[in-house]
Amino acid sequence: MTDEQKSLAPANPKMTARDVKVFYGPKQAIKGVSIDVDMDNVTAFIGPSGCGKSTFLRTLNRMNDTVASARVDGTITLDGEDIYAPSMDVVQLRARVGMVFQKPNPFPKSIYENIAYGPRIHGLAASKADMDVIVEKSLRRAGLWEEVKDRLQDSGTALSGGQQQRLCIGRAIAVEPEVILMDEPCSALDPIATAKIEELIHELRGRYAIVIVTHNMQQAARVSQRTAFFHLGELVEYGVTSDIFTNPKAERTKDYITGRYG
Amino acid sequence: MTDEQKSLAPANPKMTARDVKVFYGPKQAIKGVSIDVDMDNVTAFIGPSGCGKSTFLRTLNRMNDTVASARVDGTITLDGEDIYAPSMDVVQLRARVGMVFQKPNPFPKSIYENIAYGPRIHGLAASKADMDVIVEKSLRRAGLWEEVKDRLQDSGTALSGGQQQRLCIGRAIAVEPEVILMDEPCSALDPIATAKIEELIHELRGRYAIVIVTHNMQQAARVSQRTAFFHLGELVEYGVTSDIFTNPKAERTKDYITGRYG
Amino acid sequence: MSSPLSPAERLPTDWKSDAMRKRIARRYAAERRFRLLGLGAVLLSAAFLAFLLVTMMGNGLRGFTRTEIALKVDFPASPLLLDPQAITDEALANANLPMVTSSVAEKMLGKEADAWLAPTAWISMRDAIKADPTILNRTEVIRVPASTDIDLAAKSDGTPAAEAAVKRLKQAGILSTGFNWSFLSSSDGTDPTQVGIWGAFKGSLLTMLVTLVLSFPIGVATALYLEEYAPKAWWTDIIEVSINNLAAVPSIIFGLLGLSIFLNFLHLPRSAAVVGGMTLALMTMPVIVIAGRNAIKSVPPSIRDAALGIGASPVQVVFQHVLPLALPGILTGTIIGMARALGETAPLLMIGMRAFIATPPGGVTDPATVLPVQIFLWSDEVSKGFVEKTSAAIIVLLVFLLAMNGLAIYLRNKFEKRW
């Protein structure tokens, strides 16, 4: 971490990563990344394909545990607690650090059940009425309530792509997470749906720490306040978004931004 | 075709398309496209995902015949001959209009056999010595000879992605095509391999009429002299590449180039 | 549902609360239970298999051995009227060897000794004379099979009388139990000490040959057609449905089909390997088609595009690219289908292969039986000696089948996903 980057770090970051290395078997996919994520800003990860954006994102809620060959080195904390400590419970961690995937993946259940799934497994609702409240609130926050309130029992897979993705965001919100990770949430969506999701991210900002991976530099510019540029498993540059796009420090960043590769 | 586009048409185009419409079942994917392709320029097709670039490209060598639901309307000629005429033999047509695909797809055979396959089925080599000459020449043109000359019997799938893609280009060249169609040939490649392919396209230009589909506007700008912008199955704008990128006529083109969607 | 809520209405969940901790502990316990349940299911299934195999081995291994009694035959003194110079099959057949054999035994061991020898014991005598006629001029020790009672008593436990006899014979040092080679080389018979599986085994081989020759090309051709060329039309749907259905039609119904079409309508020979093979081919074909289609489907479309893109015709694409790549998968399916056909019994009962056939078949039109039917026939035999022979035949069949399945699994693992 360069000095300058450190200065960027907020006083009280929500999550911190220090010298994180990720290996897939013998292959190193992340080569010592340190970064801080805070509540007030949306952080965007950009970089060419295969540079390790998704891999790094998934270390933040230990989704990499599900890949048998993956191994993580270094320290990552959530509110100062080491999330790779043996005392950390992954199940709780994942409830606190929600995730939204590239392709919308609603469960093949009703819209209601999609939202209720998380609160139910974590026992967050004491009664059916409680659950109703949670479902409505989550759908509202996800900006989907008006569109689906009359058909909560329809299957979640019957929605359009953009609606599905908002449903997935709503599902993540329903367990009251503190951080939301999004891995190219719009890449499978059309421009209009994309615009809606971007708007939603704007609204959610401040309430949750949000990290978004994107291939689309314009999108990064639109939605984020902080941008991290990855290349070949390294964090090349991390800074205020407008600076990165208008005035990149590193040569590689500049080449990438101006479309020399990728 | 606007007047201006017509003026762009070379006096003696290699291939022409007039009012081409393509349907997948009831769905129209191409809505009346007219375009000319010539030997001297590399033509790039750009446009957002799903706009019909690949579909149109595949009508040029009748690869769409293999899609049961696809139906093509309008006229496409190669050297003035209607390629959809009943007398046209598709097999020969495809030898004359070669194709390179998005994902490198070498046959799981030796490098030598990959190149030799086309000449063999078309009876282009009278003897083993003949074939050796063809293989060497094609690999040289594809810029791969130096890298593989000592391991021609290795499997083509054992090469790196970029090498594989060049092998596929060599394979297409081996049957002495007149036109080469490339559908996002670099989208699966890393920046270095991409650069090599782009260089290769430069070298091949003039010997073959080359059409390349790309998602990457920078790439279109780098390799092509003519650019066609597709949107929702229509050819929105077709012109000299530098004009299109610096001074687009249509509003839609401008929006796309400046990253408003896609 | 209640009225709109203010966003701050819910506090962040308190993950550290006691209730929450307990809840998580419960969830983890459930997780462990579920996992153990799964492991239990796997182990239980494996245990069934192990139990089956061990039982069969336990019963069957004894079937590969045979108890023999060494008879000391003083040929010149025996009532045998044979000229060592003129030993022919005819002469031997007329020499009343059974009587001679029992009289030799009685002379040597006493009155009841005849019952200790297998009814076919004299055949060993005959074979010995045939192998070396000069023994007729001297005294020779010849090992002849013991009767079933003695055999069982020698190997495990038998009737008290037989146990006593075994004890006596053992004391005399003329009883021995050894590997029964003739079990592998001879055919069906009525005396359990003499029977073998060679005839049935050869029948199985011939039947499988017919099955393979018919079902493999037809199955592959069908798979190629359906997967690569068939247009979407009502009649291709019918073909698909037929094939999927044939793959599940009860095997006995194929037997009824063979009975009425091949035997009663086409008048093909009864009990012959060719009819068995044809019937089983109809059963195996759909298996090959389905496996073949899956294998063909798994050949990436990019290979087809590549070949088409340089001007290969659809037939060239399929025969030069798709088929070679799909072949390991097709072969795996074929082996599995053949293994199933090899173990099949029910349809063959209907077409006359449930027969006593003591001569191994010479060709596909000769009457034949197959291993599983032989097992079925023996399981129904009166004599107790057949129990272990049945299990022994089962072992042979199982070894054969496990080898085939093993080969299929090996092929599948080896060629799984190469692109």
Next chain:
Amino acid sequence: MTGPAIILLLAGLGAIAWVSARARAVRLQTAARATGRRDAVHSLPGYHGWYVALWTLIPAAIFLAVWANVAPGLVTQSVLADPAAQALPADGFARSAILGEARAIASGLQAGAFNPASEALVAPYRTAISEYGIAGAVLALILAFAGGAYAFTRIRPDFRARTRVERLVMMALLLASLLAIVTTLGIVASLLWESFRFFSMVNPIDFLFGFKWSPQSAAMGYGNDDAFGAIPLFWGTIFIGAIIAMIVAIPLGLMSAVYLTQYASPAVRKWMKPLLEVLAGVPTVVYGYFAALTVAPALRDFAVAIGIRGASSESALAAGLVMGVMIIPFVSSMADDSIAAVPQSMRDGSLAMGATTSETIKRVLVPAALPGVVGGVLLAVSRAIGETMIVVMAAGLAANLTLNPFASVTTVTTQIVQLLTGDQEFDSAKTLAAFALGLVLFVVTLLLNIVALRVVKKYREAYE
């Protein structure tokens, strides 16, 4: 001329045709290539070779096939014209038996006559057969030459030989795939006719819905009316195949699939999966023997020990249990496929919400895979109810309508075997009932399969 000789000769001609046509094509094409026009040459020389060879062989082969069917009639006619044929009996069947035998002897298929009357006809047959044999051979050769010559003259550099040869290949493939339909029709035909005869003796309604299966009455001439109620057989079949076997197979199969796909390490999975598949590879006759000699007595002893009355050593439980074990791999591989077909993103989605693996399996994967699993179970059921050897050897013959798993029940397949190998007259309703039962079995498995495949397919499409 004999069959093998003429076939060899034709094969030789075909080879010659191939070689000469190919040579000619090479010559013509080399010349044409010199013109430099790209479409001057169409097909590779080998295709020309095949084109001519096929023209040489196929018409001749078709002719021979037709001739082989027509010639015997002609031969017989000419033999009947022979004076020796005057002595033949008028009775049709005996007459044709004698003729057939004489032909067999004349063509060397048979050594001696079963029927003295046929001996006189051997000589006339011999002459007639050789005459017609030669005629056929000559005609076939003429056709071969004509076909070959026609094709040979069509060789041009740009002649589209490949297209034509390939069309033939496609036709062969199409014909091969039609065989499946032919087989299905064959099954239906072979069952339908005898079933029809059965139903002319027994009312189908009584058969399908009667509660009493008691063919002893029919056999002994008490009439068929209430003897053939097949409900007890259907019940036995369902009891063993669809209930007991599935109670064993579904939990074990499903849980094994879940464990192996979701929990087991790759090494364990690599070994255990094939091991379980071996269960499906064990021949059914072995299972039958095992069920009859090991499982059934043990179960009976157990039942007696815990004081169950009416325990039989041919219990439904023994057959069902062993059949269930046999079916485990079916269920587990279908479940395995269906679970694997649930997109990884579902699993990720659930895990990312903080669900444990078992919660993910129970609440997301299995419900999502359910249609596939159900389809697999239906297929397994159809397999189980058609299974024969286990029940023939281990289930009883008593047509009981009972819920006691330790009692003896009988199944459709057992009865088919029993009825067809019994000592009764063959044309009695009793033996014909086997075909009617076969028909019912066929129809039921057909329906089960169609439904199952629909379900599976629909569900696959949902994720594609």
Next chain:
Amino acid sequence: GDQSSGAGGTRDQIRAVGSSTVYPFATAAAELFVQSNPGMKSPIIESTGTGGGMKLFCAGVGAQHPDIEDASRRMKKSEFDQCQANGVKDIIEVQIGVDGLAFAESKEGPGLSLTPKIVYEALAANPYGEDANKAQTWKDVDASLPAIPISVFGPPSTSGTRDSLAELILEVGCRTDPAMAALKEKNEDEYKATCTRIREDGKYVDSGENDNLIVQKLGANPNAVGVFGFSFLEENKNTLKDVPINGIPATYDTVSTGQYPGARPLYIYVKKAHMQAVPGLQAYLNIFASNWGPGGVLARRGMVPAPDDVRKANAETVKSLTVLDGADLK
């Protein structure tokens, strides 16, 4: 018919089809045949059941049709007619021996002693045409018997052995009632139904053709009675003992002479037209004739020799190949 395709192949092997009861004896004879005629191929013996065998046997003469039918009952009139219609004119009928229908129980069993009447009353569906059989224990049938539940394992209704059970035991027991004897004259059908129909409430268990299993089951159910071929009793003397009928134990002598009531003749039927054409057919018949006596190989396999006069008459038939005239068939 006219098809010569499959009929082919020189038939140098004898083919026999038919009853599973005769099967072991036919195979034993086949083995003897090969041993005494070296160079000859072994006959093919198929176990199809008597009925299935008859259908094949009567389908015609010629290489594709079997030469011999093994039957555990006499040929029926209808079958004979079928044979005639298909050109199988000259049929030789040979009775090769007798199959004892033995009643047996486990060695640990109670030592029952039965009579046809008791058996009938215990097993009939409606004894003497009255209500459904309600007897639960043997004592209910006859006070002298122990009070153990009736449980009989016997041949299934498809089997020829079952016919014998009906004819030799049940009908005899039934006719002890004069009313039934009278009924036989009046209404044959009703008589048959009353006298031979067996109860279906589980007291009588159909037990398949696999008599080995019956033997095993008797071992497991000491209180049950089994009904099967005499040869099985012989073979399993160490686990089973016979149940005397009318006080007569089942032994070779009593069965052979017909004293033991459960005995039925076994036949083979041969096509005369095949005698010339199939090599060895005559020799095979001779094997039967020379081994069916007491102490012969067939007897060692468990077949009960027919009485002397029957054997003599049939030996004569084998020698002269006397043809069955069919008039006395039923």
